[in-house]
Amino acid sequence: MQSLHGGDSTFTILQTDDDGLTLMLAKFSALEETPVHDHGSWGIACVVRGRDRYRHYRIEGGKVRLLYEKELTQGSFVTWPDPPHDIHSQQGIGDAAWELVLFGKDVTEIPRHYHDLETGKVRTALPR
Numbered sequence: 001m002q003s004l005h006g007g008d009s010t011f012t013i014l015q016t017d018d019d020g021l022t023l024m025l026a027k028f029s030a031l032e033e034t035p036v037h038d039h040g041s042w043g044i045a046c047v048v049r050g051r052d053r054y055r056h057y058r059i060e061g062g063k064v065r066l067l068y069e070k071e072l073t074q075g076s077f078v079t080w081p082d083p084p085h086d087i088h089s090q091q092g093i094g095d096a097a098w099e100l101v102l103f104g105k106d107v108t109e110i111p112r113h114y115h116d117l118e119t120g121k122v123r124t125a126l127p128r
């Protein structure tokens, strides 16, 4: 497992198909929320163990705003479409949340955008 988004959360890639379809196993820390970020791809995140506080955002009037927040438990999932509708953050509740995340593209090759909601600044970084 490698560090995810430079924080306490971790991930490993289980499979990447020739067309880019990519399956990730991720462990979202309860110690800190991931930064608000995107992946440049649609995705499906399904909790396999633990609980996750999932937050989804959208850009409105040039600003990133919270669209909804959802608590995910074992077996429940969220989906998000392609950019620019793929902005989210996650955090384990009480303990780490383990999830299978399926992406439509090979997200290990796509730069991510990290949004600072307080300053409005956007940082772009490669996943590794």
Ligand SMILES: [Fe+2]
Pocket (backbone or CB within 6 Å): 037, 038, 039, 088
């Ligand atoms: Fe993500």
